[in-house]
Amino acid sequence: MIRKISTSELRVGMYVHSLGRSWMDHPFVKSHFMVDTVQTIQKIASSGIREVVIDTLKGVDIQDVSLSDEVLISEPQGPNDRDKSSRLSVAEESTRAKALYREATSVIHNMMRDARLGKQVEVQSLDPLAERMVQSTIRSSHAFSGISRIKTKDEYTFMHCVSVAGLMTAFAVEIGLDEETIHQVAIGGMVHDIGKTLVPDKILNKPGKLDRDEFGVMRQHVDFSDQLLKEHTGLSQVARDVTLLHHERMDGSGYPHGLKDDQISLVGQMSAIVDVYDALTSVRVYKDAWEPAVTLKKLLEWCPDHFNPELVQKFIKCLGIYPVGSLVELDSGRVGIVMEQGANMLRPQLRIIYNTKQNGYVRVTELDLAKELVDKIKGVRSPSELGIDLANFL
Numbered sequence: 342m343i344r345k346i347s348t349s350e351l352r353v354g355m356y357v358h359s360l361g362r363s364w365m366d367h368p369f370v371k372s373h374f375m376v377d378t379v380q381t382i383q384k385i386a387s388s389g390i391r392e393v394v395i396d397t398l399k400g401v402d403i404q405d406v407s408l409s410d411e412v413l414i415s416e417p418q419g420p421n422d423r424d425k426s427s428r429l430s431v432a433e434e435s436t437r438a439k440a441l442y443r444e445a446t447s448v449i450h451n452m453m454r455d456a457r458l459g460k461q462v463e464v465q466s467l468d469p470l471a472e473r474m475v476q477s478t479i480r481s482s483h484a485f486s487g488i489s490r491i492k493t494k495d496e497y498t499f500m501h502c503v504s505v506a507g508l509m510t511a512f513a514v515e516i517g518l519d520e521e522t523i524h525q526v527a528i529g530g531m532v533h534d535i536g537k538t539l540v541p542d543k544i545l546n547k548p549g550k551l552d553r554d555e556f557g558v559m560r561q562h563v564d565f566s567d568q569l570l571k572e573h574t575g576l577s578q579v580a581r582d583v584t585l586l587h588h589e590r591m592d593g594s595g596y597p598h599g600l601k602d603d604q605i606s607l608v609g610q611m612s613a614i615v616d617v618y619d620a621l622t623s624v625r626v627y628k629d630a631w632e633p634a635v636t637l638k639k640l641l642e643w644c645p646d647h648f649n650p651e652l653v654q655k656f657i658k659c660l661g662i663y664p665v666g667s668l669v670e671l672d673s674g675r676v677g678i679v680m681e682q683g684a685n686m687l688r689p690q691l692r693i694i695y696n697t698k699q700n701g702y703v704r705v706t707e708l709d710l711a712k713e714l715v716d717k718i719k720g721v722r723s724p725s726e727l728g729i730d731l732a733n734f735l
């Protein structure tokens with residue numbers, strides 16, 4: 342049910358159907374989204390919006406919450422204060438991103454299981470997740486992509502779908518795509534490998550190189566995705582392109598159709614880059630994870646045959662010289678995980694976890710290199726080389 346309420350009645354858990362203004366006139370990427378933080382409510386209020394329209398079928402209704410709850414709306418702020426009011430610390434954003442990542446992985450897992458059982462794939466159910474992913478990316482462009490380095494071998498397929506969605510969202514924001522397209526690339530990323538649910542497990546999880554026949558079956562996952570999603574008439578062309586074009590290559594050597602150059606749409610070309618980046622930086626049953634910086638260099642080497650060089654450059658700009666999730670060593674011997682980029686790509690925010698001079702773990706602390714100029718990054722370190730499991734620290 343659609344209901345107009347005062348902004349002062351808005352609470353976490355409500356689903357905003359409309360802000361009553363053109364998207365050019367408010368600071369949100371979309372006009373419809375789940376309210377998941379008090380800061381979002383304050384951001385709406387500080388934009389001067391006094392009434393909003395909520396959808397009570399997608400979120401809680403006004404009678405479901407107590408309006409005597411804490412006062413949520415602060416006094417209107419100046420434009421320079423808006424971003425501050427909605428901004429969380431790197432640690433808070435990382436914790437939220439981790440929870441969202443796990444939730445999305447579980448949803449995709451269930452969706453793929455249902456698809457395997459022949460049940461209808463309900464892509465609309467992914468809308469709220471996609472919206473939260475987009476909002477997380479807007480608040481902190483890299484929080485979600487950092488978490489995506491953590492994958493368990495058993496759940497790789499589902500986690501890869503969520504990671505591709507997060508990376509595609511950050512990439513789409515970076516190159517300035519419109520709000521609806523950003524939302525749809527997130528949906529496309531989440532379902533892009535749904536056809537793998539119809540690939541036999543012994544091929545999908547084979548701990549070694551696939552032979553020719555097995556690879557032929559694996560390649561069919563794109564057609565399987567097409568079949569599973571065809572029934573779903575509401576799937577946008579953008580989301581469909583992410584799903585059907587992520588294995589096409591610029592020189593025509595990809596599959597399933599061997600499309601070339603501009604036969605592959607922009608989001609199709611983006612999805613090919615993101616899919617390979619995420620697969621290579623992940624641990625698989627048959628290989629260790631590649632370091633993000635090494636992987637970005639490889640992507641450049643594979644241009645222009647496989648990827649659009651301009652887009653790869655933009656993807657590198659999006660992730661930074663030291664992508665979030667990278668492990669770096671400082672001149673002092675401190676070793677930390679890159680948690681967030683700053684204005685200076687050489688001085689990101691770090692979570693210090695180890696010291697090479699002590700050869701051991703240290704108390705976990707957050708360090709903003711942009712503020713501590715006495716130290717600097719010496720180089721990238723591999724987690725396996727130091728025996729570090731990043732999952733324990735993200």
Ligand SMILES: [Fe+2]
Pocket residue numbers: 533534562587588
């Ligand atoms: Fe795929």
